[in-house]
Amino acid sequence: MIVFLNLAVISFCYLMKQTSLNEFLEFLNKQTAKSFKTNAVHNYLATHAIDHEEFLPYTFFREETYGRNLVAKNEFFELLVLTWLPEQRTAIHDHADQRCWMLMELGSLTFKNYEAVGPITEGKQFSLTPTGKAETLKAGTNTVYIDDGIGLHSIANASRKPAISVHLYASPIPRCRIYNESLKNFSWVDLEYFTFSGNTWTETIQQLQ
Ligand SMILES: [Fe+2]
16 A cells, blocks of 8 residues: 655555565566556555665765765666765755655655745745655655655754665656755756765776776
8 A cells, every 4th residue: 555645655565575676676677667657666665675685785875975876777767775874964855857766774864845935946046845844764664755746855864873775766867956055046966876886986997997
């Protein structure tokens, strides 16, 4: 069963099939732009549990900001492991008209949703209205879903321990708009990977040489 709350949390069924990352990727690689817009992913995540250990080869923490570690990608989706040291957080951001599902793997993260008053224009001043209270989710409890129809959001590790989350975007999101809370305006930012398929960029470049 899928339940859309403020955070659009997908409730887990009591009968979850344990599955591997490879099986999950096989499922994702069968999807098309069209099927990613259906409930196919919702239904899969509501009935399958992926072993946490499967994501460890893609788990790299970053000192200066939260880490975006690419697991796999094609033209229709990208799957990332995001790592969060204590107090690391995102800016308030949109999702570039794409869909986003998130699995909590370790620790806890705090989500806060916002609504922009009127259509977003870069450089123009905006006031954002918080929608609902900030919600903190722990590992192993829920899957979160968000898209631009639901709103903007920020994610923060407000705990004193590291956190790990897995994010599925359909389609890939190479850039998104972030909100500058001091200037009260939006700007586009390019989104980078900290590591690529379990390799740091240095290792990837060495393998290509
Ligand atoms: Fe997000």
